[in-house]
Amino acid sequence: VSPEFSLIFKQIAPVVGSDPELVLGIGDDAALVSLPEAGEQVLAMDTLVAGRHFFPEQSAYDVGWKALAVNLSDLASMGAVPRFALLSLSLPQHLVMDQQAMWVSEFMRGWQAVAQPFGVVLIGGDTTVSPTLSISVTVIGYRPASSRAMLRQSAQVDDDLWVSGSIGSAGLALALLLSGEMPTELLAQALHRPLPRIALGQALLPLVNAAMDVSDGLLADLSHILHASGGIGAELYWEEIPMRVEVKAWADADAFLPLIAGDDYELLFSASARQRDAIMQTAQACQTPVTRIGRLTAQSGMKVIKNGQVLSLPSRLGFDHFQS
Amino acid sequence: VSPEFSLIFKQIAPVVGSDPELVLGIGDDAALVSLPEAGEQVLAMDTLVAGRHFFPEQSAYDVGWKALAVNLSDLASMGAVPRFALLSLSLPQHLVMDQQAMWVSEFMRGWQAVAQPFGVVLIGGDTTVSPTLSISVTVIGYRPASSRAMLRQSAQVDDDLWVSGSIGSAGLALALLLSGEMPTELLAQALHRPLPRIALGQALLPLVNAAMDVSDGLLADLSHILHASGGIGAELYWEEIPMRVEVKAWADADAFLPLIAGDDYELLFSASARQRDAIMQTAQACQTPVTRIGRLTAQSGMKVIKNGQVLSLPSRLGFDHFQS
Numbered sequence: 001v002s003p004e005f006s007l008i009f010k011q012i013a014p015v016v017g018s019d020p021e022l023v024l025g026i027g028d029d030a031a032l033v034s035l036p037e038a039g040e041q042v043l044a045m046d047t048l049v050a051g052r053h054f055f056p057e058q059s060a061y062d063v064g065w066k067a068l069a070v071n072l073s074d075l076a077s078m079g080a081v082p083r084f085a086l087l088s089l090s091l092p093q094h095l096v097m098d099q100q101a102m103w104v105s106e107f108m109r110g111w112q113a114v115a116q117p118f119g120v121v122l123i124g125g126d127t128t129v130s131p132t133l134s135i136s137v138t139v140i141g142y143r144p145a146s147s148r149a150m151l152r153q154s155a156q157v158d159d160d161l162w163v164s165g166s167i168g169s170a171g172l173a174l175a176l177l178l179s180g181e182m183p184t185e186l187l188a189q190a191l192h193r194p195l196p197r198i199a200l201g202q203a204l205l206p207l208v209n210a211a212m213d214v215s216d217g218l219l220a221d222l223s224h225i226l227h228a229s230g231g232i233g234a235e236l237y238w239e240e241i242p243m244r245v246e247v248k249a250w251a252d253a254d255a256f257l258p259l260i261a262g263d264d265y266e267l268l269f270s271a272s273a274r275q276r277d278a279i280m281q282t283a284q285a286c287q288t289p290v291t292r293i294g295r296l297t298a299q300s301g302m303k304v305i306k307n308g309q310v311l312s313l314p315s316r317l318g319f320d321h322f323q324s
Numbered sequence: 325v326s327p328e329f330s331l332i333f334k335q336i337a338p339v340v341g342s343d344p345e346l347v348l349g350i351g352d353d354a355a356l357v358s359l360p361e362a363g364e365q366v367l368a369m370d371t372l373v374a375g376r377h378f379f380p381e382q383s384a385y386d387v388g389w390k391a392l393a394v395n396l397s398d399l400a401s402m403g404a405v406p407r408f409a410l411l412s413l414s415l416p417q418h419l420v421m422d423q424q425a426m427w428v429s430e431f432m433r434g435w436q437a438v439a440q441p442f443g444v445v446l447i448g449g450d451t452t453v454s455p456t457l458s459i460s461v462t463v464i465g466y467r468p469a470s471s472r473a474m475l476r477q478s479a480q481v482d483d484d485l486w487v488s489g490s491i492g493s494a495g496l497a498l499a500l501l502l503s504g505e506m507p508t509e510l511l512a513q514a515l516h517r518p519l520p521r522i523a524l525g526q527a528l529l530p531l532v533n534a535a536m537d538v539s540d541g542l543l544a545d546l547s548h549i550l551h552a553s554g555g556i557g558a559e560l561y562w563e564e565i566p567m568r569v570e571v572k573a574w575a576d577a578d579a580f581l582p583l584i585a586g587d588d589y590e591l592l593f594s595a596s597a598r599q600r601d602a603i604m605q606t607a608q609a610c611q612t613p614v615t616r617i618g619r620l621t622a623q624s625g626m627k628v629i630k631n632g633q634v635l636s637l638p639s640r641l642g643f644d645h646f647q648s
Contacts (some may be wrong), residue, residue: 023364024475027476027552028402028475028476028477028536028552029368029398029399029401029402029476029536029537030366030367030368030398030399030401030402030404030465031366031367031368032364032365032366032402033364033365033366033367034363034364034365034469035359035360035362035363035364035365036359038359039358039359040347040356040357040358040359041356041357041358041359041365042354042355042356042357043354043355043357043408043410043447043448043462043464044353044354044355044410044448045410045411045412045448045449045450045460045462046412046450047412047414047450047452047460049414049452049453049454051455052452052453052454053452074353074354075353075354077353077354078352078353078354078356080354084367086367086368086369086462087369088369088370088371088460090371090373090456090458123367124367124368124369125369126369126370126371126460128371128373128376128377129373129376130373130376130456130458131375131455131456132414132454132455132456132458134414134454134456134458136369136371136412136450136460138367138369138410138462140367141354143356145358151348151352152351152352152353153352212352212353213353228351228352
């Protein structure tokens with residue numbers, strides 16, 4: 001084992017945590033986990049690439065935070081309790097050669113700031129050199145056997161459409177940064193340190209039909225639910241969509257800007273109108289605001305209604321990881 | 325969803341396979357797996373980077389093969405039955421823009437050539453653009469609850485030391501390629517299309533103490549076992565180490581070349597001398613040769629004995645992913 005690797009391992013090992021069902025964690029060929037007696041396991045994997053998913057000059061702390069948070073957001077949207085993560089770090093040579101392993105140390109501090117409160121234990125992964133800084137994460141959680149609850153394909157015609165938190169803050173922060181302006185601390189946090197809606201996701205499991213997390217933009221992600229649920233449609237009431245006041249001002253230029261910006265990591269979900277009260281109570285118990293923003297329709301397509309008028313949709317519905 | 329993504333998804337979707345315990349596969353925020361009633365889950369994650377783990381001009385078929393095979397090798401060394409995989413592809417723009425998605429299509433053909441015979445179902449992952457072609461894979465398998473069997477830390481003093489297959493073929497193939505020569509088909513296969521020792525790993529579970537797969541080089545990986553097992557030592561009998569005749573000839577220049585070359589993906593394991601017959605019978609049943617190459621000692625350190633003489637160890641014991 002090279003001195004560089006030892007140093008990096010020293011940054012990673014202290015934050016792995018422990019879990020009663022973890023038989024063997026980091027340091028062998030594979031991790032061993034003893035299985036609970038029932039339920040479903042929920043697994044997701046996301047990769048973040050420097051220059052595409054975060055600014056190359058972004059603080060390592062923020063990158064560590066976001067790498068885990070966006071993965072946990074996928075578990076939240078399935079109503080899962082997160083438990084374990086595997087982390088593969090691909091590091092440019094200069095970060096590996098750093099005598100203090102500062103980048104990795106800061107990355108792990110940011111990672112741990114998310115892992116610790118959500119009880120996520122790091123059980124394995126890989127570290128390698130690559131010309132491009134990139135982070136792959138696999139997260140594993142559990143949920144009670146829940147049939148088709150919270151799947152994209154489970155939306156029903158006439159369902160209410162809901163969203164957690166507020167929309168467009170991360171998008172506005174990114175737009176400001178790209179035009180050389182500084183976002184406020186609150187907006188920057190929305191972009192760099194999203195909070196996965198874990199508690200809300202679990203609490204919603206028995207109440208909602210379809211759910212997903214808003215990562216590519218509200219409209220793009222809604223279109224995925226509509227498509228997966230057999231080509232149904234949706235009506236969105238623009239004025240109901242929760243946005244910070246500065247995001248509303250940003251939308252003066254183009255009403256769709258906050259809806260196609262992505263990186264929100266809020267939960268978008270559909271539920272029968274009978275569940276309205278239960279959903280509001282649940283959200284309150286989770287201290288997470290939720291807002292009813294529209295409804296699902298038998299007629300296909302998305303309608304965004306503002307001031308009583310149907311807006312014509314933009315050609316690009318959201319963030320596309322394949323766009324250059 | 326962009327046309328490029330649709331095209332790539334079309335290459336991936338047909339090969340995902342099915343599994344009775346897979347509740348929900350590719351296409352949602354996360355995959356859902358119903359859990360068996362007992363046992364341990366085994367999880368491993370490895371990343372392959374172009375120019376480091378494979379030649380950038382390597383055929384996509386071979387890269388797909390190797391990306392899955394090296395991950396399954398980690399499960400083999402824990403005695404696990406592989407079941408599921410998540411795949412994150414980071415592709416340079418020109419591979420994404422290819423109208424026929426040829427690279428991804430070939431990659432998936434190579435992947436499937438390994439996934440299909442071993443029953444590995446692709447349940448999720450990610451696809452993104454990156455300047456550097458890179459592949460992260462997470463594999464998931466099961467094994468009966470087995471205490472400390474086949475862990476690196478489970479080696480005992482006086483254990484026999486065994487290895488499957490033969491050593492150094494992939495290393496010789498790489499050395500030939502790096503010096504501009506063509507390896508024979510057999511050597512090239514060892515390098516580009518390793519076969520994970522899945523059946524042997526499962527069969528060895530009740531018989532052996534420590535085990536790991538040889539990926540960084542026989543000596544480097546043996547040193548991991550010795551270190552993890554409390555700083556015990558090993559004696560290796562050079563003449564007993566199984567090598568092809570052309571690898572033996574390569575070793576005329578330096579006896580250590582095949583032992584530090586890496587990429588073997590054979591199983592290295594230790595077992596009590598009482599298990600010799602059972603191990604030989606098991607290996608025969610699995611149609612996988614195994615060879616006793618040494619024994620573990622209370623005295624720390626590794627001794628390689630050739631012609632009755634103890635060779636002095638090289639300073640570099642194996643392949644190091646952090647070397648430039």
